[in-house]
Amino acid sequence: MMRTACLAVAGLLLAASSGACEEAGSYVVTGDAIMEPLVGGKGDPARGAALISDRQRSLCTLCHSGPFPDAHLHGTLAPDLTGVGARLLEGQIRLRVVDMKRLVPNTIMPSYYRIAEEEGRRVATAWRSKPILTGADIEDIVAYLTTLKG
Template sequence: MACLALTGLLHAASPGAGEETTSYAVIGDAIMEPLVGNKGDPARGAALIADRQRSLCTLCHSGPFPDAHLHGTLAPDLTGVGTRLSEGQIRLRVVDMKRLVPGTIMPSYYRITEEEGRRVAAAWRGKTILTGADIEDIVAYLTTLKG
């Protein structure tokens, strides 16, 4: 049931801006290099995480984000995630958690939606959920969550 709700919300969110995905290397359980040339902006990452229509993070996760009464409990609390995981580990989890946990309901935010073998709304075909820059912003913010 949660998976169906998440799928519906993904269709309501706005897709990545038609950005081409860049290749990345997975080493162990991490993507060590940024997806785009620059490190992300933690302030933009915080805003993205709080945006339930765009990133959907707080649909399943709780943490030190605004509107705590709207946080989900399906996924781990992200408080202190920057202490528990490295930047590269966080990046892989946002890019494609399914590489680590195939049955997860967490979407692959940086994978072309058609690759999943499902019917995809026209607005999403050939696009990622978030851009590489969006993901780097989220990674930059999550790495600051040390406490």
């Protein structure tokens, strides 16, 4: 009896969360930017550069090109990130990495700071219940991208 009740509750919770996304942490969007860092302090640009080049972790170079190693592996689906630090402010870059879908709902760029619980076949099991990148990872990437001025 108890097992049946637990299974019923688990089923209801699973159904209620189906298709839901949560934020990994809180932030405030002002216009087209997140002005405050997701975690305390500035990120590390060197770590951000390494993350961008890591095709298994950040996935940035699957779609973007830029001044990164292995240019022959860069994607062409998304804007070139060369000079992004001159085109966008730090907070604008942060929002684009956190949740580009807020600005362009039909973008193929994932929301790196959202937790995809059960989005059906589009979310691999390894990525469920956690964000793609942590707040610290995002701050490192933002710190690096803001250095790309030209």
